[in-house]
Amino acid sequence: MNVKQTYLKGKSVFIVSLVVIVITMLTVYLTGINYSRSLTSNFYISLSIIATALFLFMVYGLYKGIGLIDNFSKFRNFKTGDIISQSGTIPDLPTIDVGDGIDGIVVSVILWIGMTILFAILLIFLEAVFWISIFILLAMMYWVFFRALKFVFTKSSDTKGDIGISTVYSLAYTALYTGWIFVIVYITQLLK
Numbered sequence: 001m002n003v004k005q006t007y008l009k010g011k012s013v014f015i016v017s018l019v020v021i022v023i024t025m026l027t028v029y030l031t032g033i034n035y036s037r038s039l040t041s042n043f044y045i046s047l048s049i050i051a052t053a054l055f056l057f058m059v060y061g062l063y064k065g066i067g068l069i070d071n072f073s074k075f076r077n078f079k080t081g082d083i084i085s086q087s088g089t090i091p092d093l094p095t096i097d098v099g100d101g102i103d104g105i106v107v108s109v110i111l112w113i114g115m116t117i118l119f120a121i122l123l124i125f126l127e128a129v130f131w132i133s134i135f136i137l138l139a140m141m142y143w144v145f146f147r148a149l150k151f152v153f154t155k156s157s158d159t160k161g162d163i164g165i166s167t168v169y170s171l172a173y174t175a176l177y178t179g180w181i182f183v184i185v186y187i188t189q190l191l192k
């Protein structure tokens with residue numbers, strides 16, 4: 001009898017990954033309250049916890065023969081321009097006293113037009129930066145948490161039921177996916 005392969009959804013893996021990151025941050029913060037650790041030490045601890053969780057997840061997935069289904073590609077359907085139109089009102093601006101008379105009215109109108117154009121340009125720029133940042137972060141998270149694991153779990157048909165091979169594959173991929181970050185931090189620390 002042919003056993004059906006178990007599949008995890010990409011969104012589930014992404015959510016579990018975010019939970020691991022939050023737990024890691026809380027663990028490093030709560031264990032570091034009484035110690036005066038450097039930023040580099042906290043980074044090594046955090047990355048070690050994440051690498052351990054990744055290793056254990058991959059060992060379990062490879063041993064059980066788990067595959068991944070891509071149901072995470074719906075983030076491409078975002079609409080730009082909705083944030084500005086739904087963001088509410090613009091805060092009150094400080095007043096500039098330019099005097100009375102025709103000169104004051106002309107200066108006020110010119111300042112009003114200039115400030116309106118400046119704020120419109122700033123809002124457009126900030127919205128563009130915001131959406132580009134969100135898109136880049138989502139694309140990076142998508143690749144790290146789904147594409148990399150999907151690549152690893154393509155080996156699950158070969159490793160299903162064999163804990164030794166599952167461990168070797170998981171160790172190699174964990175070293176590949178997190179080792180380069182350790183190396184960059186180490187080299188940066190040496191160059192200081």
